[in-house]
Amino acid sequence: MGVPAARIVFDENDRAAVADAVAEMLTTGALTLGPWTERFEQAFAAEHGASHAVAVSSGTAALEMILRTVDVRGRDVVVPAVTFYATAGAVVHAGGRPVFADVDPATLALSPETLAAALTPETAAVVLVHIGGLVTPEVDALRALCDQHGVPLVEDAAHAHGSSHDGRAAGTFGLAGAFSFYPTKVTTSGEGGMVLTESPELRDEARIYRDQGKGSFSTNHHVRLGYSWRMSELHAAVGAVHLRRLKEFIEARRAVARRYDSALAGLDGMEPVLEPPGSRGNYYKYVALLAPGVDRAAFKRAVAEEYGVRLSGEVYDLPLHLQPVLAPYRRGPLPVAEDVCARQVCLPVHSDMTEDETEQVIEAVSAVHRRLAG
Incomplete structure (x- = not known):
C-alpha cells in the first residue's frame, strides 16, 4: 500500500454531523452569514484564546482585508521570501508594495535581523508567516521591533491552527492573524478563512469588507470597496464540525513528527x-x-516509484522574490531563502496516520537519501 501526500479525514460521525447541519440550513433557507457562521467564529476564537473572529471566503481574503484595514496603499509591507504567493499577492491587491526579507534557516521565518534589514521609512506593516505550523521563538522580539518602528505585526497563520509559543496561540501575537481552511489544512471548511483579532475596530471593518463593503447586512449603503468575501453557511458548518477534532488531530500529527525527528537524527546530511x-x-x-x-526531483521520484511514498510538495520550491509575477518588486538576492527553497521536501503527515505508514516513509526517505547523498 502506498502512502499518499495528504489525506483529508472526516469520519462517520463528522459526516453525519455535517449532513444534519446541511439539512437544517436547507430547511431554514439560511445559507450565508447565519447561525453556523457565528458558531464557527465563536468556537475558533475560543480555541485560540482570542476575543474576535470573522469567517471569510479564504485565507487570502482574510489577509487582504487586514491589510486594507491597516491601509497599506502606496506603502511597503515586509513579507518573508519563503511563503506562498498569497502572502505577497494580498499586499499587492491591498495596494501595497511587498518588500521581501530573508529568513532564519532554523525556522523558515523572519528573524529580528532579517526584518531589520527589510524595514524602510515607508513600511506600513510586517507579515510574519508560521511555515508548517511552527511559531518562531523570536515572535516576541519581532513584535517588539515592529512596535519600536510603529508598524503593526500581522500574522499569516494559514498553516498554524492550534499552534502556539509559550502557551500563546498563533494568530494572537500581532494586530491580527489570518487563517486558511483549504482542504489540506489540519482542520478545513472545504474553502474559507478566518480573521482573528483583539481589536473590535478591525473585527467590524472585516465584517464590512467581506460583505461588499456594506455598512450593514440589511442595507445597500456601501462604505468600503469590499468584495464578496463571505463564508457560506455550508462551509461554516463543515469547519465547525472539523474544528471539534483539532486537538486530536494535532496530537496524532505530533506523534508522527516525533518519530520522524528520531529517524532523521541519524541520517547524515538531511536537516529536519x-x-x-x-x-x-x-x-x-x-x-x-x-x-x-x-x-x-530524483529523490521524490525514487521514494514514490520504489516505496510508494508520495511527498506532499515543497514549502516552497521558489521563493517569492523569484516568482515571475512578483518580479517588479525584486530588490536583490536572498541567499538563505534561495537555499532552503532549493533543498526542502515535506514528509507526509496525516491526522490519522498509522504506525505502518510512518515506518514506510522513514524506510523510504532513509534508504533513498543515503543512496543519493552517497
Missing part, C-alpha cells in the same frame, strides 16, 4: 526543521532539507 524551544507546532507540514547536491 525542528520544533523550536517553547513552541508547540501542529505539524501541518514536516519540512526537511536535503543534503546539498541531492537532486530533489
